[in-house]
Amino acid sequence: MIRRWLPYLLISLWGLAAIAGPWVTESANLIDLEKILQTPTLSGLLGYDDLGRSVLMRLLAGAQTSFLVAVGVVGLSAIVGTAIGLFAGYHGGWLDLVLVRVIDVFLAFPGILLAIALAGVMGPGIDNLIIALSAVGWVGYARLSRGQVLSLRNRDHVTAAIALGSSQWTILTKHLLPLLLAPLIVEATFGVAGMVIAEAGLSFLGLGVQPPHASWGSMIRDGASYMLMAPHMVLAPGVTIMLVVLSLNLLGDRLRDYLDIRLGY
Amino acid sequence: MGGFILTRLLSALLVMLGVVCLVFMLIHLVPGDPVDVMLGESAIAADRQALRTSLGLDQPLAVQLTDYLKGIAVLDLGDSLHARQPVSSLLASRIPATLELAFAALVITLLIALPLGILAAVNRGGVADLGAMGFSMLGLSIPNFWLGPMLILCFSLWLGWTPVSGRDGLSSLILPALTLGTAFAAILARMVRSSLLEVLGEDFIRTARAKGLDEGSVIWRHAMGNAWLPVITLLGLQLGALLGGAVVTEVVFDWPGIGSLMIESIQKRDYPVVQGCVLFISLAYVVVNTLTDILYGLVDPRIRSGGGR
Numbered sequence: 001m002i003r004r005w006l007p008y009l010l011i012s013l014w015g016l017a018a019i020a021g022p023w024v025t026e027s028a029n030l031i032d033l034e035k036i037l038q039t040p041t042l043s044g045l046l047g048y049d050d051l052g053r054s055v056l057m058r059l060l061a062g063a064q065t066s067f068l069v070a071v072g073v074v075g076l077s078a079i080v081g082t083a084i085g086l087f088a089g090y091h092g093g094w095l096d097l098v099l100v101r102v103i104d105v106f107l108a109f110p111g112i113l114l115a116i117a118l119a120g121v122m123g124p125g126i127d128n129l130i131i132a133l134s135a136v137g138w139v140g141y142a143r144l145s146r147g148q149v150l151s152l153r154n155r156d157h158v159t160a161a162i163a164l165g166s167s168q169w170t171i172l173t174k175h176l177l178p179l180l181l182a183p184l185i186v187e188a189t190f191g192v193a194g195m196v197i198a199e200a201g202l203s204f205l206g207l208g209v210q211p212p213h214a215s216w217g218s219m220i221r222d223g224a225s226y227m228l229m230a231p232h233m234v235l236a237p238g239v240t241i242m243l244v245v246l247s248l249n250l251l252g253d254r255l256r257d258y259l260d261i262r263l264g265y
Numbered sequence: 266m267g268g269f270i271l272t273r274l275l276s277a278l279l280v281m282l283g284v285v286c287l288v289f290m291l292i293h294l295v296p297g298d299p300v301d302v303m304l305g306e307s308a309i310a311a312d313r314q315a316l317r318t319s320l321g322l323d324q325p326l327a328v329q330l331t332d333y334l335k336g337i338a339v340l341d342l343g344d345s346l347h348a349r350q351p352v353s354s355l356l357a358s359r360i361p362a363t364l365e366l367a368f369a370a371l372v373i374t375l376l377i378a379l380p381l382g383i384l385a386a387v388n389r390g391g392v393a394d395l396g397a398m399g400f401s402m403l404g405l406s407i408p409n410f411w412l413g414p415m416l417i418l419c420f421s422l423w424l425g426w427t428p429v430s431g432r433d434g435l436s437s438l439i440l441p442a443l444t445l446g447t448a449f450a451a452i453l454a455r456m457v458r459s460s461l462l463e464v465l466g467e468d469f470i471r472t473a474r475a476k477g478l479d480e481g482s483v484i485w486r487h488a489m490g491n492a493w494l495p496v497i498t499l500l501g502l503q504l505g506a507l508l509g510g511a512v513v514t515e516v517v518f519d520w521p522g523i524g525s526l527m528i529e530s531i532q533k534r535d536y537p538v539v540q541g542c543v544l545f546i547s548l549a550y551v552v553v554n555t556l557t558d559i560l561y562g563l564v565d566p567r568i569r570s571g572g573g574r
Contacts, residue, residue: 108551110546114543121295245408246403
């Protein structure tokens, strides 16, 4: 029973913390010099960091950052990528040929490397972070939707729609897109999990949101210098990231089984 | 057969060209004037002009790209702005450390993933399966920039078994390799499991069992032999991804490889070096992937005939 509901509970908590974010920003940045590096107690649940700020409050503020970036990036790259993949896959011809080449080039960069380079060159900040991750993220959705459209466009109902004189817009949005939604939802769920790690990773490298704004990644980086004296500074954000990502991955697995989807890898 | 290899090589070449163009464009994404950003506002006009000329930024874009391509053909990636030496020699001094880390991580990946995957497949639905897949799910969800510090805390600070950071012999290699390898082991273990399960459902396995072979040789001689292919492909893909994932791990452990060079250069706004690092890792990735593709084709005739991906 717990195993079944835990992922939903944790993801909801993450979302709620993100919504509560703006109200805790002030207390997350509140410096109390007397509480520097204080370990967890009953009154200060998760302890305090090297500047005497509440780790719990910073976790909540960091939830906002990670939610905003992960959902923003996946939303942006899913919309752009799907639109490109749909269009190119349906049209075929030189357009499709060019797209396949472009996708190949983007996939030639291992994982997060291109995002690190882009964020590093454009400079830190949450908007550049979202742009850098989206510039890398759209490729997966374009590849997925293109592949699906290739196998769907010769179906009878599409042929019928063409024969009835439906516009291309209608065919793409009414006859093809709904059939793509299930695999896209699964891909996007895993995508959000990946982006939570990516955002924290870039912030860990100092390329994400800048101080005093909180990010789980920068909390781990700051805490790493005080590990012996105050292990809670690293433990709290790390366990939080792990739980959120684990929940999202479990949700993705469940959705995949439920929607009966075999992604091509 | 020759045709198959040629097609693969040609398409790899095309991809590499695209990668070079994209990396070339990086410096043009610097907000404002890259020269201002690199030298700072206070630099004198003559220095600015000198840097602009040496980077070729005063030339038309097409000329810059041609020059960049020409440079790469003779391994000239420009000069570092801070170290006052060619980017290529900076890279060369860091490559061995990154390769060492990637291979060690690959070995650890195999050491964890193979037993785990096989154990899970053989005991499908049992406690071992549940445990192995639970571990794999956990491994996928732990970010390496957290696992690294945690391992340092346990094994370096508390137990004192390994150095905290740096590259000094085998003992300093274990923790970074473990950090880098865990996530990949998690993915690979799932792959080994599903690939082995698929084979175990085939008729020839039933035949092997029916003729009275013991379970050990059914698994090792008959099933694993056929389960290797998808595993090897994934491994090839991962060796490249390891090189990319190494960036964060290298920073955590202060490992003197390409990844930490890249982050150092980003902090110093030494963009030619950043370009060089991205270029090296991506090109290495393309080469490894192409080799895997070709190898796969050599081993399995079904791929050659165009079934492809």
